[in-house]
Structures are given as structure tokens and as C-alpha cells.
Amino acid sequence: MTLTVKERRNKTGTVLVATGEINSETSGRLLQALLPLVREGRPLRIDLTAVTYVSSAGLRTLLVVYREAQHADVAVTLHGVGEEVRFVMSATGFLDFFETGEAEAAQAKAQAKAKTTATATAQAAR
Numbered sequence: 001m002t003l004t005v006k007e008r009r010n011k012t013g014t015v016l017v018a019t020g021e022i023n024s025e026t027s028g029r030l031l032q033a034l035l036p037l038v039r040e041g042r043p044l045r046i047d048l049t050a051v052t053y054v055s056s057a058g059l060r061t062l063l064v065v066y067r068e069a070q071h072a073d074v075a076v077t078l079h080g081v082g083e084e085v086r087f088v089m090s091a092t093g094f095l096d097f098f099e100t101g102e103a104e105a106a107q108a109k110a111q112a113k114a115k116t117t118a119t120a121t122a123q124a125a126r
Helices: 027-039 056-072 083-091 102-125
Strands: 003-010 013-022 044-054 076-079
Touching: 003 027, 013 027, 013 056, 027 044, 027 056, 044 056, 044 083, 056 076, 056 083
Parallel strands: 013 044, 044 076
Antiparallel strands: 003 013
16 A cells, blocks of 8 residues: 655644554655654644554654654644554554543534534523
8 A cells, every 4th residue: 555645834834744654664755744744843743543553664664753843843633543553553553642532522523512402592582
């Protein structure tokens, strides 16, 4: 399997979307895409929603990115970490290095639920 990477920039930072497998054949390309983004100094979100596999080479790549981000004082957040990738990253301790964006997602979900409840309450009061 191959790996494709696409980047999007917005006012708050850069999003790199990875699709495929991060393994010994593809991790170098991912590193070449990520390091310049970290060195720009803008917040970076790595979207792993469509990543199906991460090997030890992929974990090493993420560790290099983490260390570079720490050195540059750049926030790097992982998003869309699937069950298999999460298991590997958690079992090896790599998940502890990164913010995963789960708190943001939970907050957005709670806000949406609160808004729906408030709307229903207002309609019922009429």
C-alpha cells in the first residue's frame, strides 16, 4: 500500500492529511512532508483518519516530528487516530507524546448537544 499526503493551510495552522500505510517504504516521504511544516512554526494537525497501518518506522517518524516540534515549540496534534493505529501507538507509549484532538471533539459534541437541548426547551416553553 502507498501513502499519500495532502496539506491544507488556514488562519490557525496547517493540516496534513495522510492516507494509506506508514511503513518503512513510506515513512521517509511523510517525514519530508512534515519537517518543513514544523519548522514554519505554525500549529500543525496531522490527520490520520485514513491511515490503516503504522509500522515501527512510522512510529520513529512520528517521534522525530515530535522532537522537532518540541525543539521549535510548535503544537502538533493528531486527529482521526483509528482503532488499530491507536492500539499500536498506545501499546508502545507513543500516543502519550501527542495531543489527539479528542478533547476538542468531545467539547464540540457537548456544545452541539447543549444547543439542541436549549432549542428543544425553548420550543417546549412556547
